[in-house]
Amino acid sequence: MMGSQGAPIIVLSQNIKRESGRKVQIGNINAGKTIADVVRTCLGPRAMLKMLMDPMGGIVLTNDGNAILREITVQHPAAKSMIEIARTQDEEVGDGTTSVIVLAGEILAVAQQFLNQEMHPTVIIRAYRQALEDMINVLTDDVATSIDLKNEEQVREVIQACIGTKFISGWSDLAVRMAEEAVKTVYLEENGRIEIDIKRYAKVEKIPGGRIEDSYVLRGIMLNKDVTHQKMRRRIEKPRVMLLDCSLEYKKGESMTNVEMLQEDDFTKMLEQEEEFVQKLCEDIIRLKPDIIFTEKGISDLAQHFLVKADITAIRRVKKSDNNRIARATGATVVNRTDELKEEDIGTKCGLFEVKKIGDEYFTFLSECDDPKACTIVLRGASRDILKEVERNLQDAMCVARNVFLEAKVVPGGGAVEMAVSHALTEKSKSITGVEQWPYRAVVQALEVVPRTLAQNCGGNVIRTLTELRAKHSTGGKNWGINGETGDLVDMNDLKIWEPLSVKLQTYKTAIETAILLLRIDDIVSGSKKKDSDGPQSGLAQQEPMQE
Incomplete structure (x- = not known):
C-alpha cells in the first residue's frame, strides 16, 4: 500500500494493544481510587496497621503510606504513578505520604462525573490549576501562623x-x-x-x-565494628583520630600476571619489597602519632603488627558514609594517600573512644564529641x-x-486546615463564571476527604461531624478540626496539633499535579510479543514494502 506521497505505510501488528478515549480516563481514575483505598485506613491516630509479606517470607508491619506502597506490586501504569507520588512526598518533606495518596485519589474521583458529562479534560485541568494556585495563596496568607524556634x-x-x-x-x-x-x-x-x-x-x-x-x-558516631587486632586498645580518652581511604597492604600490579624467578633468593627479595612497602605506609601514619585509624579498605597482618607496636588502634572496612560522618563529628579529614598526611588532617574533637559488647556483637563508640554536627540514634x-x-x-x-x-510556619492539623481552605475557596468560587466553576468547586470539596477519613477511622458519625465542622468554619472558627481519637470537634489550639506548612503545601501540589497528569492521558499503547512466532507478523510493527 502507498501513502498519498508515495511513502510506505506502517501497519501495526495484532500484538499491539491500544486503549483510548474515555475508557482509559475512567480506568486511570479507578486505579487511583483503588490505591487510595489501600492506605485510607492508615490516616490519623486510630490508624490500622498493614501486614505485608514479601515473596522471601519477610514481614513488614506499618501504617506508613510510603512503606506500604513500596512493598506492593502493581501492573497498572496509573497505579504506578500514584505509588511514585508517595515516594516524592517522602523524599521532599518526609511526612504526609498517606494524606497525599488519599487526597490524589479523591481529586481523581471527583473528575469522573465531569468526564461522564462529556466535559473536555483540558477544562477540568484548567480549573484544577486555578484551584491549586488559590489553595497555596490561602494557606500561606490566611491559615499559616509563625512559631518561635527558640520556644x-x-x-x-x-x-x-x-x-x-x-x-x-x-x-x-x-x-x-x-x-x-x-x-x-x-x-x-x-x-x-x-x-x-x-x-x-x-x-x-x-x-x-x-x-x-x-x-x-x-x-557522636556508633559503628558495628571491632578492632582488627586483639592487643589494640579498646578504650581511649581524647583520641587523635585519623581517617583513610586507602588500603594498608601491598598492592599487586594490575597487569603483572606472572613473575619469573631465576635465583633462589628472588622470592625472599619479593617478600622484603612487600614488607618495605607496608612499613613505609605505616611509618607515614606513625609519624603523626594518631591513637585510632579508620580506613575504608583492608589492613594486612603485617600492617597490624607495626600499628600494634606503635600502640595505635585500627578499624578497617568502614563504609564511606560512616567515614564521612566520623570526619564531621571529630574534625578529621579523609585522606587518600598516606604520604600526603598532615597534622591538620587529624581529628581531635572526640572525647572518648570505646568498644563495647552488646549481645553477641561488638560496637565502636566515638562519643562526647565537641559540637559534632553528626549523630547516631x-x-x-x-x-x-x-x-x-x-x-x-x-x-x-x-x-x-x-x-x-x-x-517556621505551621497550620492546624486534624483536618482543620483542609476545611478552612475548602471554605475560603468555596466563597471565592462564587465569582468564577463559565463551565470551569464546577470542577473548581469539586476539587475544593475534595479536600474534605481528610476530615471525613479521620472521622471514619475513629468510628464517628461522619455526616453529622462534617456538617457541624462546616458550620464552625462558616462562622470563622478556622482552627476547628476533628479529634482523631474520639471523633469529636475540637479547637486545635486546645489540642495542640500542628503541622508544618511545607508538608501541607507539598501535599496539595503533589496530589493535584498527579491528578492533572493522569487526566491528560487519553491513550495507552502496549506492545507484547506473541509466544508462537508466526513469521514476520510477530513483531511490534511491520513495514509494508513500497509498491510501484
Missing part, C-alpha cells in the same frame, strides 16, 4: 502531632526529644545558608534487645520488626523537625 515547647508540639498517628506514639515524649536533639545536632549554618542533612549525618542504628525506653541520641526494642517501624516513625518525626527549622 522549645512550640517546636515539640509540632513534632508531637506528627508522632501522634504512629506506632511510636506510646513513647511520644522520648521520640520528640530524640528527633529534636538529632536535628539540632546536624543543624549547620554557613554563608547565610541553612543545611540540615538528616539522611547522611543522623544515622539510625537498630540493636534488637532491651526496651524502647533505652533508645537515645549519641552525640541508637534504637533498642523487642524485635527487628518493631525496630523497623520505630525507625520509620522516627524518620518522619526528624523530617517534620527539619521542616520547622527550615521554615
Whole structure:
C-alpha cells in the first residue's frame, strides 16, 4: 500500500494493544481510587496497621503510606504513578505520604462525573490549576501562623502531632526529644545558608534487645565494628583520630600476571619489597602519632603488627558514609594517600573512644564529641520488626523537625486546615463564571476527604461531624478540626496539633499535579510479543514494502 506521497505505510501488528478515549480516563481514575483505598485506613491516630509479606517470607508491619506502597506490586501504569507520588512526598518533606495518596485519589474521583458529562479534560485541568494556585495563596496568607524556634515547647508540639498517628506514639515524649536533639545536632549554618542533612549525618542504628525506653541520641558516631587486632586498645580518652581511604597492604600490579624467578633468593627479595612497602605506609601514619585509624579498605597482618607496636588502634572496612560522618563529628579529614598526611588532617574533637559488647556483637563508640554536627540514634526494642517501624516513625518525626527549622510556619492539623481552605475557596468560587466553576468547586470539596477519613477511622458519625465542622468554619472558627481519637470537634489550639506548612503545601501540589497528569492521558499503547512466532507478523510493527 502507498501513502498519498508515495511513502510506505506502517501497519501495526495484532500484538499491539491500544486503549483510548474515555475508557482509559475512567480506568486511570479507578486505579487511583483503588490505591487510595489501600492506605485510607492508615490516616490519623486510630490508624490500622498493614501486614505485608514479601515473596522471601519477610514481614513488614506499618501504617506508613510510603512503606506500604513500596512493598506492593502493581501492573497498572496509573497505579504506578500514584505509588511514585508517595515516594516524592517522602523524599521532599518526609511526612504526609498517606494524606497525599488519599487526597490524589479523591481529586481523581471527583473528575469522573465531569468526564461522564462529556466535559473536555483540558477544562477540568484548567480549573484544577486555578484551584491549586488559590489553595497555596490561602494557606500561606490566611491559615499559616509563625512559631518561635527558640520556644522549645512550640517546636515539640509540632513534632508531637506528627508522632501522634504512629506506632511510636506510646513513647511520644522520648521520640520528640530524640528527633529534636538529632536535628539540632546536624543543624549547620554557613554563608547565610541553612543545611540540615538528616539522611547522611543522623544515622539510625537498630540493636534488637532491651526496651524502647533505652533508645537515645549519641552525640557522636556508633559503628558495628571491632578492632582488627586483639592487643589494640579498646578504650581511649581524647583520641587523635585519623581517617583513610586507602588500603594498608601491598598492592599487586594490575597487569603483572606472572613473575619469573631465576635465583633462589628472588622470592625472599619479593617478600622484603612487600614488607618495605607496608612499613613505609605505616611509618607515614606513625609519624603523626594518631591513637585510632579508620580506613575504608583492608589492613594486612603485617600492617597490624607495626600499628600494634606503635600502640595505635585500627578499624578497617568502614563504609564511606560512616567515614564521612566520623570526619564531621571529630574534625578529621579523609585522606587518600598516606604520604600526603598532615597534622591538620587529624581529628581531635572526640572525647572518648570505646568498644563495647552488646549481645553477641561488638560496637565502636566515638562519643562526647565537641559540637559534632553528626549523630547516631541508637534504637533498642523487642524485635527487628518493631525496630523497623520505630525507625520509620522516627524518620518522619526528624523530617517534620527539619521542616520547622527550615521554615517556621505551621497550620492546624486534624483536618482543620483542609476545611478552612475548602471554605475560603468555596466563597471565592462564587465569582468564577463559565463551565470551569464546577470542577473548581469539586476539587475544593475534595479536600474534605481528610476530615471525613479521620472521622471514619475513629468510628464517628461522619455526616453529622462534617456538617457541624462546616458550620464552625462558616462562622470563622478556622482552627476547628476533628479529634482523631474520639471523633469529636475540637479547637486545635486546645489540642495542640500542628503541622508544618511545607508538608501541607507539598501535599496539595503533589496530589493535584498527579491528578492533572493522569487526566491528560487519553491513550495507552502496549506492545507484547506473541509466544508462537508466526513469521514476520510477530513483531511490534511491520513495514509494508513500497509498491510501484
